Amino acid sequence: xxxxxxxxRFNIASLxxxxxxxxxxxxxxxxxxxxxxxxxxVWGGWSLRWYHEFFNDRAMIEAAWMSLxxxxxxxxxxxxxxxxxxxxLSRGERFRGRTLFSGMLYAPLVMxxxxxGLSLLLLFVAxxxxxxxxxVTIAHTTLTMCFVAxxxxxxxxxxxxxxxxxxxxxxxxxxxxxxxxxxxxxxxxIVAGWMLAFTLSLDDLVIASFTTGPGSATLxxxxxSEVRLGVKPEINAICTLVIALxxxxxxxxxxxxxxxxxxxxxxxxx
Amino acid sequence: MAEELPGTNVAAEPAGGDACPAAxxxxxxxxGVAKTFGTFRAVDGVSLxxxxxxxxxxxxxxxxxxxxxxxxxxxxxxxxEGRILLGGKDIAQALPHERPINMMFQNYxxxxxxxVRDNIAFGLKRAGMPRADIATRVAEMVALVKLxxxxxxxxxQLSGGQRQRVALARALARRPQLLLLDEPLAxxxxxLRENTQAELMELQRRLGMTFIIxxxxxxxxxxxxxxxxxxxxxxxxxxxxxxxxxxxxRSRWIAEFVGDVNLFDGExxxxxxxxxxxxxxxxxxxxxxxxxxxxxxxxxxxxIRPEKVKLSRRGPxxxxxxxxxxxxxxxxxxxxxxxxxTTTYKxxxxxxxxxxxxxxNSARLDVDAxxxxxxxxxxxxxxxxxxxQS
Amino acid sequence: xxxxxxxxxxxxFAAIAPYVWMVLFFLVPFxxxxxxxxxxxxxxxxxxxxxxxLTAGWxxxxxxxxALSVGNFRLLGSDDIYVFAYVRSLTVAITATALLxxxxxxxxxxxxxxxxxxxxxxxxxxxVPFWTSFxxxxxxxxxxxxxxxxxxxxxxxLHLVSQPVVWLSTDTAMYIGIVYSYLPFMIxxxxxxxxxxxxxxxxxxSDLGAPPWQVFWLVTFPLSLPGVxxxxxxxxxxxxxxxxxxxxxxxxxxLMIGQTLWLEFFTNKDWPVASAAAIVLLVVLLVPLLxxxxxxxxxxxxxx
Numbered sequence: 001x002x003x004x005x006x007x008x009r010f011n012i013a014s015l016x017x018x019x020x021x022x023x024x025x026x027x028x029x030x031x032x033x034x035x036x037x038x039x040x041x042v043w044g045g046w047s048l049r050w051y052h053e054f055f056n057d058r059a060m061i062e063a064a065w066m067s068l069x070x071x072x073x074x075x076x077x078x079x080x081x082x083x084x085x086x087x088x089l090s091r092g093e094r095f096r097g098r099t100l101f102s103g104m105l106y107a108p109l110v111m112x113x114x115x116x117g118l119s120l121l122l123l124f125v126a127x128x129x130x131x132x133x134x135x136v137t138i139a140h141t142t143l144t145m146c147f148v149a150x151x152x153x154x155x156x157x158x159x160x161x162x163x164x165x166x167x168x169x170x171x172x173x174x175x176x177x178x179x180x181x182x183x184x185x186x187x188x189x190i191v192a193g194w195m196l197a198f199t200l201s202l203d204d205l206v207i208a209s210f211t212t213g214p215g216s217a218t219l220x221x222x223x224x225s226e227v228r229l230g231v232k233p234e235i236n237a238i239c240t241l242v243i244a245l246x247x248x249x250x251x252x253x254x255x256x257x258x259x260x261x262x263x264x265x266x267x268x269x270x
Numbered sequence: 271m272a273e274e275l276p277g278t279n280v281a282a283e284p285a286g287g288d289a290c291p292a293a294x295x296x297x298x299x300x301x302g303v304a305k306t307f308g309t310f311r312a313v314d315g316v317s318l319x320x321x322x323x324x325x326x327x328x329x330x331x332x333x334x335x336x337x338x339x340x341x342x343x344x345x346x347x348x349x350x351e352g353r354i355l356l357g358g359k360d361i362a363q364a365l366p367h368e369r370p371i372n373m374m375f376q377n378y379x380x381x382x383x384x385x386v387r388d389n390i391a392f393g394l395k396r397a398g399m400p401r402a403d404i405a406t407r408v409a410e411m412v413a414l415v416k417l418x419x420x421x422x423x424x425x426x427q428l429s430g431g432q433r434q435r436v437a438l439a440r441a442l443a444r445r446p447q448l449l450l451l452d453e454p455l456a457x458x459x460x461x462l463r464e465n466t467q468a469e470l471m472e473l474q475r476r477l478g479m480t481f482i483i484x485x486x487x488x489x490x491x492x493x494x495x496x497x498x499x500x501x502x503x504x505x506x507x508x509x510x511x512x513x514x515x516x517x518x519x520r521s522r523w524i525a526e527f528v529g530d531v532n533l534f535d536g537e538x539x540x541x542x543x544x545x546x547x548x549x550x551x552x553x554x555x556x557x558x559x560x561x562x563x564x565x566x567x568x569x570x571x572x573x574i575r576p577e578k579v580k581l582s583r584r585g586p587x588x589x590x591x592x593x594x595x596x597x598x599x600x601x602x603x604x605x606x607x608x609x610x611x612t613t614t615y616k617x618x619x620x621x622x623x624x625x626x627x628x629x630x631n632s633a634r635l636d637v638d639a640x641x642x643x644x645x646x647x648x649x650x651x652x653x654x655x656x657x658x659q660s
Numbered sequence: 661x662x663x664x665x666x667x668x669x670x671x672x673f674a675a676i677a678p679y680v681w682m683v684l685f686f687l688v689p690f691x692x693x694x695x696x697x698x699x700x701x702x703x704x705x706x707x708x709x710x711x712x713x714l715t716a717g718w719x720x721x722x723x724x725x726x727a728l729s730v731g732n733f734r735l736l737g738s739d740d741i742y743v744f745a746y747v748r749s750l751t752v753a754i755t756a757t758a759l760l761x762x763x764x765x766x767x768x769x770x771x772x773x774x775x776x777x778x779x780x781x782x783x784x785x786x787x788v789p790f791w792t793s794f795x796x797x798x799x800x801x802x803x804x805x806x807x808x809x810x811x812x813x814x815x816x817x818l819h820l821v822s823q824p825v826v827w828l829s830t831d832t833a834m835y836i837g838i839v840y841s842y843l844p845f846m847i848x849x850x851x852x853x854x855x856x857x858x859x860x861x862x863x864x865x866s867d868l869g870a871p872p873w874q875v876f877w878l879v880t881f882p883l884s885l886p887g888v889x890x891x892x893x894x895x896x897x898x899x900x901x902x903x904x905x906x907x908x909x910x911x912x913x914x915l916m917i918g919q920t921l922w923l924e925f926f927t928n929k930d931w932p933v934a935s936a937a938a939i940v941l942l943v944v945l946l947v948p949l950l951x952x953x954x955x956x957x958x959x960x961x962x963x964x
Contacts, residue, residue, distance in 0.1 A: 007770070007773045007774065008773075008872075010766070010770075011766075011769065011770035011773045012770065014766035014767050014769070014770045015767060015770035015771065015774075015782070017767070018763075018766075018767035018770070018786075018843075018847070019785055021763075021840070021843070022785070022786065022789045022840075022843065022844075023789065025797065025800035025801055025803070025804055025840070026789060026792060026796075026797070026800055028800065028803060028804060028810060029796070029799070029800040029803055032803060039808075080677075081677055081678040081681055082678070084674040084675070084677055084678050085674070085675065085678035085679075087671050087674040088671055088672060088674040088675030088678070088679075089675075090671075091664075091667050091668060091671035091674075092668050092671040092672040092674070092675060093664055093665065093668040093671075094668075095668075095672045095675065097679070101675060101678075101679055101682070102953075103953060104682040104683070104686050104687060105678075105682065106952070106953045106956050107686070107949060107953070108686065109956075110893070110894065110897040110898055110949060110952055111897075111898075111901075111945075111949070112897070112898055112900065112901020112902070112903075112918060112941060112945070113898075113901070113903070114901055114903055114918045114921050114922060114938065114941075115693075115901065115938045115941060115942060116686075118693060118921065118925065118934060118935065118938050119686075119689030119690055119692060119693045119938070120685065120689050122689060122692035122693055122696055122931070122935070123685070123688060123689040123692050126692055138685060139685075141681075141685075142681070142682070142685040142686055145678065145681070149678070150956075160377070160379065161663070161664070162375050162376070162377065162379040163379050163381060163382075164663070164667065165344075165346055165366070165373075165375070165379065165663050166373075166375055166379035166380075166381070166440075167381075167392070168345075168346075168365070168366040168367050168663065168666070169344055169345075169366050169367070169371075169372055169373045169393075169441075170367075170372065170392050170393030170396055170440070170444065171367045171393050171396030171397055171444070172367055172396055173365070173367055174666055174667045174669070174670050174671075175670050176396070177667075178667075178670075180392075181381055181383075184383045185382065185383055199791050199793075202793065203793045203794050203795070205794070205795055205904055206903055206904065209926075210925075220793065220795050223795055223796075223799070224795060224904070227795075227799055227802065227908060228908070231802055231803060231806060235799060236803070239793070239796040239799060239800070242792070242793055242796060243792050243793075243796065246791050246792055246793075250788070250791060341663075345663075346662060346663035346666075347662050347663070348662075365666060366663070366666070
């Protein structure tokens with residue numbers, strides 16, 4: 001007899017479709033980045049020609065370097081602030097302004113980026129701040145710390161509170177209990193949060209467009225302006241490199257979180 | 271060593287050594303402690319003395335406030351009213367890490383990122399104990415709970431019983447004056463639980479420590495504790511030794527909560543020396559021993575434990591006279607429940623009520639057993655009965 | 661005092677830095693958007709007036725307040741371009757969300773039915789494309805959908821069409837792009853609720869005589885509604901304000917509000933109108949945003 005809760009043919013078909021839909025376009029893109037032909041759609045044999053082209057494109061390289069710096073800086077600040085926010089929300093109980101605080105942290109998660117970008121630009125203009133690396137970094141930090149907060153908060157929420165009580169029972173004051181017990185246990189979530197913040201920053205076009213200044217374009221801004229002009233094989237190569245970079249980050253981070261979760265319990269949700 | 275800060279009693283030898291209260295004074299005195307959550311009065315004016323070296327059990331149904339009381343002793347909750355005196359010092363408002371009290375948590379709360387050794391050493395490190403001493407103490411603890419060879423394991427690589435031992439060792443490592451155990455055996459299966467009960471008792475006696483255990487399992491409390499405090503709706507209903515609790519429950523609720531019991535409502539008809547004659551609605555007239563504490567003449571209940579009721583085919587097989595000394599009731603077997611060591615019979619009395627009788631299966635063959643609808647005589651002595659105010 | 665309260669005091673200190681940050685870079689900027697939406701366009705740097713100058717004294721400030729006007733909002737309400745843009749944004753978002761639900765639900769359901777070990781793998785597989793850049797994913801589809809792209813080549817080779825079909829700059833391309841980009845956001849909350857569901861519930865329903873489709877419709881689907889709600893909101897809200905996908909994949913004859921805002925800001929340099937458009941967009945999204953926030957909070961609090 002067929003088990004009701006087992007996999008049906010329909011289940012398998014929809015899974016196969018879903019994965020093909022998600023992965024085929026990216027695979028095709030990676031494949032074509034190694035195409036020798038200038039015509040994007042004609043296969044002219046394997047070649048690294050477009051990678052050469054990219055590495056000789058100074059403007060692109062500069063944009064990529066800018067993006068990387070922004071991503072590392074904003075992810076690091078966002079992880080710090082987001083973790084603090086998560087701790088306050090999940091361990092702070094009730095405090096004045098809590099509702100406003102959690103509202104401010106949840107809103108950017110779904111807020112259209114055009115609004116976040118526009119509002120930050122208006123702030124920077126009013127402050128007469130020179131737009132460039134720091135304004136983009138601040139903008140990205142504001143957005144990504146909310147994601148970090150959610151990831152870390154859900155881990156903190158699922159943590160057994162009696163572990164902290166046990167630490168206090170064994171002689172820790174609350175702060176030391178947090179450092180000795182809670183922090184190592186939420187480390188995988190913090191790592192995942194950093195990773196998420198890093199890729200979100202690397203990915204962002206809209207907010208960066210608003211908050212950056214002339215002469216300091218990020219990689220997505222450069223790619224976007226190229227793509228608007230039409231498909232260029234060089235873009236395939238850049239995209240492949242970005243995918244590779246993100247893959248490396250994911251692998252390193254998941255190794256790190258596995259390492260710390262072999263000391264901890266289950267791995268953090270990505 | 272006398273100048274130790276509270277919470278750094280690690281070197282105190284042995285448990286409660288230097289902080290031992292003067293003879294006759296209790297180690298722990300709880301005075302009128304109350305705790306309210308919102309409008310719910312979880313603990314409602316509890317007073318209790320616990321002597322050094324005692325194994326005390328807090329017993330009660332879930333929601334009776336026993337866990338809240340324990341958490342107040344550990345410092346996780348602060349009482350709204352009352353005092354908690356440990357060795358004469360009020361610790362009611364002290365933080366958990368400032369108390370020379372340790373707790374074994376219900377689900378053990380072992381730190382999953384630390385090895386067995388580091389879990390046990392955790393509290394010792396906080397107390398600033400020298401490294402070498404920590405190693406010695408940990409080894410001592412590991413040996414005490416028989417976990418040799420597992421020091422490097424992580425909690426998720428241990429069985430339920432092993433985890434329980436780690437939790438115990440961790441709580442004992444600091445040599446607290448008082449060890450609190452919150453449902454320590456609830457997560458173990460029945461066989462393991464019985465073995466562990468015996469080990470815990472043995473350990474407590476050997477270390478001469480004071481244990482307070484919280485449990486909802488009355489058998490567990492009866493087996494292990496020197497004294498039991500039964501809690502109901504935030505109040506202590508009775509504090510007594512296991513035997514006293516079972517044989518002389520102070521109220522109808524306790525009689526029913528602790529073990530099985532037959533209860534018959536009635537009124538005093540006659541007082542005859544040391545005997546009371548009570549007329550019941552369901553079991554006719556019963557003769558019972560007069561209780562130590564005088565009861566009024568109003569409505570009463572007579573309680574008889576099922577194992578005190580004897581059954582026979584004809585009449586009481588006893589040298590005592592049937593009329594005065596023995597209560598004897600006729601009835602038929604209405605239900606039989608075979609439990610291995612004993613069999614519980616439900617007897618439908620001719621007087622209308624139902625009486626449970628628990629009979630030891632002392633013979634392997636069922637020659638002695640009674641059959642359904644068989645006529646029997648159920649009998650018990652006046653001393654087997656407890657009179658309770660209704 | 662409880663152990664939670666013992667912990668709460670130091671934990672509250674942790675709020676200070678992120679709190680200040682969010683007030684400074686999230687709340688205050690909205691004040692600016694609101695203010696500028698009430699200002700006039702000017703050919704200046706910054707291109708609006710009045711400009712508040714706190715150093716100029718109280719009188720100028722008062723004058724500045726007097727010069728604020730709701731003219732920009734009146735413009736948004738009367739000019740067809742903006743009205744159409746809002747209507748189009750909502751239609752696109754509703755259609756795309758419905759498509760996402762239809763496509764995402766069977767996939768999430770299939771994932772939840774996998775053996776436990778494979779569920780984790782499937783979840784990673786769904787998340788990984790999300791980690792690759794948004795822009796790259798759109799670009800990948802341009803590769804496929806362009807005039808002599810892979811899709812047309814396949815269709816021609818199979819003789820399904822005799823001439824290349826125009827895919828790019830159509831709504832079809834835009835919907836493909838949106839569904840592709842937002843699919844993980846729909847699948848993950850759905851999967852989370854479906855995976856948590858007790859398999860015994862479905863077994864009980866079929867034991868009580870319900871055929872498979874009824875088991876699904878009467879038990880599984882109603883119980884997955886919280887996940888449906890989260891997925892729908894998680895997709896709907898950002899799609900309304902979407903800019904990149906319609907800009908790159910859809911035609912330029914009908915704009916969404918995100919595009920209009922971008923255009924006003926970058927091309928027409930009309931900051932006040934762009935700000936007003938942002939405010940209106942925010943008002944439109946206020947209800948779904950609040951709904952989403954409540955859902956999020958409830959889920960996090962249940963996790964405790």
